[in-house]
């Protein structure tokens with residue numbers, strides 16, 4: 001490479017997944033321009049990764065920023081999913097744009113500093129909260145664009161078909177810049193009609209879909225087959241995802257195989273939300289509660305696009321969370337009995353395959369790809385994933401977006 005090469009960023013001594021010696025990564029105009037050992041050239045910014053693992057910025061496909069950080073206002077509602085929905089519903093009327101913005105920003109900043117660079121925020125719209133949470137989300141999207149691509153998914157958490165005002169709010173948000181649409185048929189008086197209307201809205205506005213679905217452990221009924229059927233009928237294959245789908249944890253092997261084939265055929269992605277699903281499911285079974293988390297790694301083996309994501313942080317749905325997607329993947333692996341031979345697959349579920357689920361273009365560390373990079377305090381993949389490594393710094397489109405110096409002992 002000639003000496004005249006000039007770059008915006010040269011990140012030296014990066015260890016990449018797959019591990020072929022240390023590499024330099026050169027970035028120009030937000031894209032990766034070259035990868036190789038000892039690259040020559042000049043750069044506006046040169047950083048040394050010091051042999052640490054470098055990953056593409058992580059992808060959180062499912063989070064509720066609008067209702068994060070509510071623990072100071074309501075403790076555990078004690079009633080599982082229904083209690084959590086009721087607790088937040090009781091607070092929502094008092095949400096202001098500024099309040100949602102401040103709580104969302106707190107969670108967003110934590111996630112950024114944990115290495116997340118793409119995020120799908122699910123935002124509730126209904127007559128209680130109107131468009132206030134949506135407005136806060138559009139401001140967050142603009143104000144934090146330097147560090148993260150925030151995609152806004154509006155959805156009716158508390159039913160839609162009982163009140164025409166809900167659909168009007170969803171349509172208004174889509175007209176005003178919401179990126180995609182969600183549904184929540186299990187809380188609707190008429191689940192099938194909600195699915196029909198949500199698909200019609202998505203087609204009319206040409207947006208992707210992401211449903212909250214099948215969030216219990218009763219295997220006797222499911223909305224998943226209807227979602228797959230409607231996806232194919234609308235020609236929306238590859239554009240529909242569902243979150244939770246915890247019934248998949250309660251069905252037998254043959255039913256899981258059948259459902260896997262159906263999802264793969266319809267191009268419907270599935271997101272497991274282990275922190276919330278573990279916390280809320282199986283409460284009627286005391287200390288013998290089942291895990292209640294969809295086995296998405298088995299779906300992935302059958303060709304389904306899957307992700308593991310955060311869902312809720314510090315609220316009645318999940319009174320835990322620091323925004324770390326590596327921690328979430330680690331939790332998933334732990335509860336699914338997955339060892340180091342599958343750590344790479346689990347990392348994919350918060351990066352590569354999560355990016356596929358969100359249809360993010362040019363994702364990944366390759367020449368021509370988006371220069372979204374994080375440096376982890378770890379030597380390799382197993383160390384990073386098993387040890388829940390801390391990100392030391394990140395570069396969004398080649399520009400440094402956060403630093404998080406490693407802790408040091410003072411002897």
Ligand SMILES: [Zn+2]
Nearest residue numbers: 122212243311
């Ligand atoms: Zn959710």
